[in-house]
Amino acid sequence: MTLGKQILYLSQADVVNTGLKMAEIVDAVEQCFVELGHGRVEMPPKPGIHPGQGGNNFIHAMPASIPAMKSAGVKWVSGYPGNQAKGLPYITGLLILNDTETGIPIAVMDCAWITAMRTGAASAISAKYLARPESSTIGILACGVQGHTNLEAMNVLFPLKKVKAFDTNAAQAKKLAEFAKNLDLGVEIVADPKRAVTGCDIVVTSGPILKIPHATIQPGWMDEGTFASLVDFDSYFSRESLKEADKWTTDHIGQYTYYKKVGGYFEDCPEIDAELGELVTGKKKGRENRKQKTFAANLGLAMDDMAVAPLIYRQAIEKNIGTWLPL
C-alpha cells in the first residue's frame, strides 16, 4: 500500500477471516489497560447522535489514541433496538484506523466482530485480577454473542472445565452449549438462573443492557470467592445481592460516572474500589483472599477497539485479505 493513496477495506467476513485468535486479543486489550493505567492513552468522551424515532437509537463516535501501540482511530457504532424486528442487526458500524505519523486513514473495517471479541477480552482481564486462578466452573446468563465471546476469553486465561448456561431462549442456550463443547468444555443447560450463579467460580451476565434492571439474581445466590463480570451493566443483579460485593471495579471511572449521572445506570451500586488499569499496573490490589465476592462492571472503551484493530489490519495484509481502495 502507498500511504495517502490507498486504504484497506475489511468487511465483517474479512475481519473474521483474518483468524485473529482470542488469546492475541486478550493480550492486546491487557496491554492497552497497562497504557491507560499509566495515563498514556488519549480517549475523549464519546459523543453520540440519536436519529430516527423512539429515542433509544444511538450512533456513537469512539475515538482513541494509544501511542505505545501505534494505534489511532475511531469506531462509529450504532445501536437501533428496532432493527431486530426488521431482521437487521442491533449493533452495526465501522472502524477507521489512521496512520499515527500522518493522520491519514489506512483502513476501514466492520466493527461488530471486534466489538464482541474485545468485550469478552476485557471481562477476562478483569477476571485475571479478580477471580481465583483455579476457577473452573463458569455461569453464563444470556447466551447471545457476548455469552460466546466472554466464555471464549475466560477459557484463554482459566482452566475451565464446565459451563452452566442459562437463557430464556432455549435455542440460544443450545447454541452456546455447542460452542462450549467445541472448546472441550462440559456444559449444563440450566432452566433456573440461580443454578448459573450458585456453584460457579465465575459468573457472566451478558443479557441486554436495560434502563430498569430485571434484578433476577438474589442475595445468597453467589458463592464466596466468586467473580462476576456484568456485561449487561447492572441489569441482572438485584440491589440487595450487590450489597454482598467485596470489590466493585470498572474499566473507566470517568465513563462509569457519566453513565451513572446521565444514563441512569448503576443506581445504588457499590462505590468503585478500582479501575481495571489500576489493577493491571499493580497500583491497586485485585482479589485479596479466597472469600471475596468480586465484580467488574466494564463499559467497553474505544481503546479496546483500537488495541485490536491494528492486529486485524496487519493480519489482513499478511494474508492478503480485504479490498484495496484509492483514497
Place this chain on the structure above:
Amino acid sequence: MTLGKQILYLSQADVVNTGLKMAEIVDAVEQCFVELGHGRVEMPPKPGIHPGQGGNNFIHAMPASIPAMKSAGVKWVSGYPGNQAKGLPYITGLLILNDTETGIPIAVMDCAWITAMRTGAASAISAKYLARPESSTIGILACGVQGHTNLEAMNVLFPLKKVKAFDTNAAQAKKLAEFAKNLDLGVEIVADPKRAVTGCDIVVTSGPILKIPHATIQPGWMDEGTFASLVDFDSYFSRESLKEADKWTTDHIGQYTYYKKVGGYFEDCPEIDAELGELVTGKKKGRENRKQKTFAANLGLAMDDMAVAPLIYRQAIEKNIGTWLPL
C-alpha cells in the same frame, strides 16, 4: 444496494466526479442552518485525539444528525501540519453516512472536497445576510483551496465582476486568477494586502488558522459597507481593525465559545451579535444599512458536511460512481 449488506465507497476522485454543483451545496448548507436555527439539528461537541509528535496534530470526530434532511453520520478528519513537508496533504479524512432509520452505514467517502466546498458555501450564506446584495468586487487574501471554494460560492449568490487576489506565494495567486477567469471574472493580482481589502465589497481571509494572529489588516483598510468572512478565524485582522466591526457573527456560538476558551482563538474579538442560524431563520437581523462593516467568523460544523454528503451519495448512485463493498 441492499441495506445492511453493502456500502458505497467514494474516493476523493469519485466525490469530485459526481459533479455536484456549488449552487446545490450552497442550498443544502443553507437548509441545514434553517434546521439549526430552529433547534432541529443534533450536533454534539467534537472530540479529538492528538497522535504523533509535536502536539499540533489532530484527528476530530464530527458527528451530526439532521432529521429533516434524513442525514446522519460522522466526519473523521485529521490535520497534521508536518505533512506538507512530506508531500502529503495537511487535511485528510473520511466521512461515514448512515441510514437514519436503521443506523446502518450506507457510504464511506473521502471528506477533503466536501470540507472545502461546504466551507465556501457557509461563507456565502453568511454573506447573503451580511453583505450588500449588489456586491461585485471581492478580495481574497490567501489563494489556496479555501480561496477557490469561497470565491466559487460567493459567485453563486452575488453578481461578482472582479477579484483582487493576494498571496505571499505568487504561484498560488496565479492559480486563483486562472480559476477566476474560468468563472468569467476579472482578476487583479495585488502585491499589497491592503489592496485586497480596500475597495472590496466582500473580503475573504482564507489563510492558515494561527494561534498567534499575524494581524496584517489595519484599521481603515476595510471600507464602509464591506462584509468579511474570516475563514482563518482571527489570523488576518488586527485587533484594532476588528474594533470597526458593526456586526460580528459566527456559525455556532457554543463552538465559538469553546474555541475561545480552550483553543485561545478570538481573543479580544467583538461580542457575538448573531449566530448564522438566527440570521437564516429571521430571528435576528443581518445587515441593517449600507454602511455597516459586517463579519462572519464561521468555524465549520459537522452538519455542513452532513448536509452535503447525502447529495454526493445520491448523485454517485445515479451516475454509477464508486465501489460497492460488502458490509
